[in-house]
Amino acid sequence: MNDIFKPDIFSVSHQVTSLVNAEKHLEISALLSKYFQRYTNAHINVSQFGGLEINSNNFLIRDGNVACVLKKFGLLSEKARQLVAHQLKLSMQLREAGLPLPAFLKPDNADAFLFSDQGADWVLMAFVDGDFFTGEPVEHTHAIKIILDLWDTLSAIHPSPELPMIQPIGNDEAELLSSVRSIDNFSAGFPGLSASDLRNIFDQIEHELIAVLAVRGDLMASCSVCHIDLHPHNLLMKNRDVAAILDVESFQIAPTYAALAFNLFKLSRQAIVFQKMNALKINDLKTWVHQLVEQRQIVPEISKLKIYAKAEILRRIFIILRLNLQGNFSWNHVLPIQINALKEADFTI
Numbered sequence: 001m002n003d004i005f006k007p008d009i010f011s012v013s014h015q016v017t018s019l020v021n022a023e024k025h026l027e028i029s030a031l032l033s034k035y036f037q038r039y040t041n042a043h044i045n046v047s048q049f050g051g052l053e054i055n056s057n058n059f060l061i062r063d064g065n066v067a068c069v070l071k072k073f074g075l076l077s078e079k080a081r082q083l084v085a086h087q088l089k090l091s092m093q094l095r096e097a098g099l100p101l102p103a104f105l106k107p108d109n110a111d112a113f114l115f116s117d118q119g120a121d122w123v124l125m126a127f128v129d130g131d132f133f134t135g136e137p138v139e140h141t142h143a144i145k146i147i148l149d150l151w152d153t154l155s156a157i158h159p160s161p162e163l164p165m166i167q168p169i170g171n172d173e174a175e176l177l178s179s180v181r182s183i184d185n186f187s188a189g190f191p192g193l194s195a196s197d198l199r200n201i202f203d204q205i206e207h208e209l210i211a212v213l214a215v216r217g218d219l220m221a222s223c224s225v226c227h228i229d230l231h232p233h234n235l236l237m238k239n240r241d242v243a244a245i246l247d248v249e250s251f252q253i254a255p256t257y258a259a260l261a262f263n264l265f266k267l268s269r270q271a272i273v274f275q276k277m278n279a280l281k282i283n284d285l286k287t288w289v290h291q292l293v294e295q296r297q298i299v300p301e302i303s304k305l306k307i308y309a310k311a312e313i314l315r316r317i318f319i320i321l322r323l324n325l326q327g328n329f330s331w332n333h334v335l336p337i338q339i340n341a342l343k344e345a346d347f348t349i
Contacts, residue, residue, distance in 0.1 A: 004344050005272050008337050010232040013134045017047035017060050024048075027118065028059055028070065035107035035115055036124065039063065060127060067127035068105065073114075076121045081114060086161045087251045088113045088123065090225070097153050100146065100242050102128050128244035130236035133267065135274030138240040143267050144289060146242040147230060148296050151260055154225045155298075166228065166254040168219035169212060169311060173318045177206060180321050189329045192336070201339055205317060208342050212311045215304060219255040219311055228254050228312070230263035232270045255312075260298060261305045262312035264289055265341070265349040272348065282347050289349065309345045313338055 020028070028046045032039035045062040049069075057072040076084060088104050095101040103126045104113040113123050133143055180186050181202055187195045227234075229250040236244040268289060272282055290302045299305060317338045320331050 004340050004347075005269070005277075006340075007273055009334075010132075010266075010270060011273060013132045013232075015132065016050035018050065020046045020048050020059070028061070031117055031122065032061065032070070032124075034117065035110075036105070037108050061124075067129075069102070069125050069127050071123050071125065073121040073123075075116075075119050081116075081121060083162065083164050084121070084123075084249070085112060085114055086163055087248045090157075090161050090163070090251050091248045093157070094150070094153060094245075099150055099153060099245065101245050102126050104248075128236050128238075130238040130243040133232040133235040133237050133242075133270060135232070135267070135270035135272070136240065137271070137275065139237050140267060140271040142241045143235055143237075144264065144292060146235075146245070147260070147263055147267070148292060148298070150227065150245065151256070151298055152296060154227075155256075157225060160225050160253065163225060164252045165223075166252055166315070168216055168223075168255050168258065169209070169315050169318060170216060171213075173209060173314070174206075174213070176318060176321060176325075177202060177209065180325065186324070189324050190332050190335065192333075201335070204339065204342065205314065208310050209314060211307055212314055215307050215311070218301075218304065219258055219308070222256040222258075223253055224256050225251065226254055226256050226259040227263070228252050228259045231266045235267075255308075257299050257304070257308040258311040258315075260293075261308035261349055264293070264305070265309040265345055268348045269341070269344055279347070286348060305349045306345045309349045310342055313341045313345065 025046045029039070029042075029044060032044070033041070039061075042063050045060075047060040047062075049056045049058040049060060059070040059072070061068045061070055073084065091101045092104060095103060105124045105126065106113050107115050107124075114121055115123070133139060187193055187198045190198060193201070227245065227247075227250050229247055230245070234246045234250070235242055236246060268285055271277070271285065275281070277285065290305070293299055293305070294302050299308070317335065320335050320338070323329070323331060
């Protein structure tokens with residue numbers, strides 16, 4: 001296991017922000033004072049959160065001892081605005097049910113959380129102080145419980161809200177893999193990988209894809225509301241407990257088994273790295289997670305969890321490959337992480 005379970009981009013546990021320039025400060029200040037009276041003439045500090053690769057579209061607003069987060073979307077279509085509105089409403093429902101989600105704030109005299117201005121759509125939410133999930137033992141125990149509580153709560157929501165929908169991977173991915181294999185210079189977009197490395201990666205992807213397609217019936221049957229991306233940076237921790245579940249846009253209709261298994265994998269993987277577990281302890285951790293999932297009766301066949309997790313890992317790999325065919329190489333550096341994840345899932349989940 002020398003080539004896997006290494007620290008990665010999710011191993012950084014502290015939120016990073018940087019002050020915006022004067023022009024951006026004026027833009028944000030004017031926006032807030034227009035829609036939230038409390039910010040009229042307020043002396044605020046505006047910082048931008050650093051994303052995993054680039055600055056995110058989230059801005060930290062500090063007004064004395066009060067802090068909020070302003071999130072910028074692109075200019076959304078009417079349909080997309082409706083879907084985001086449903087995601088925000090669902091988040092507030094989950095918060096009312098006792099789950100740790102941030103509170104969203106409606107603009108003055110408005111019925112909706114989302115508002116449009118400056119060629120974009122925006123939403124304001126309360127800032128939750130905390131650090132990202134590290135994988136420390138007590139943190140891991142609390143986080144796994146919260147994830148399972150979230151799944152129990154989501155499964156009880158009827159009828160399901162209208163949300164964006166993700167389809168399980170299928171034969172289209174097999175065709176895509178054949179297409180990229182036939183491109184002689186495909187490795188040019190991956191300067192850290194040789195053509196031979198890439199061929200080996202494609203062989204591994206093909207092998208895992210065959211196994212995932214064998215359980216596609218399970219994935220199709222399990223589609224429902226879930227959070228598709230509870231990686232370590234979408235869980236804020238305070239005093240070793242979960243202070244907030246982040247990323248409202250990740251509430252989607254998707255294969256429940258795959259999303260749950262992937263989320264459990266990402267948190268357990270972080271725990272393995274943080275705690276520097278040996279093979280025996282990793283197996284103990286895996287057994288413990290399996291027992292918890294089995295007690296909740298969420299997944300009918302616990303032995304398939306690793307295959308379900310790989311279904312979501314592969315979905316992300318194929319997004320990267322599709323982007324390359326479109327000339328977009330911005331996520332290529334993540335490919336080795338996802339390839340390692342296919343190997344790590346065998347031990348972790």
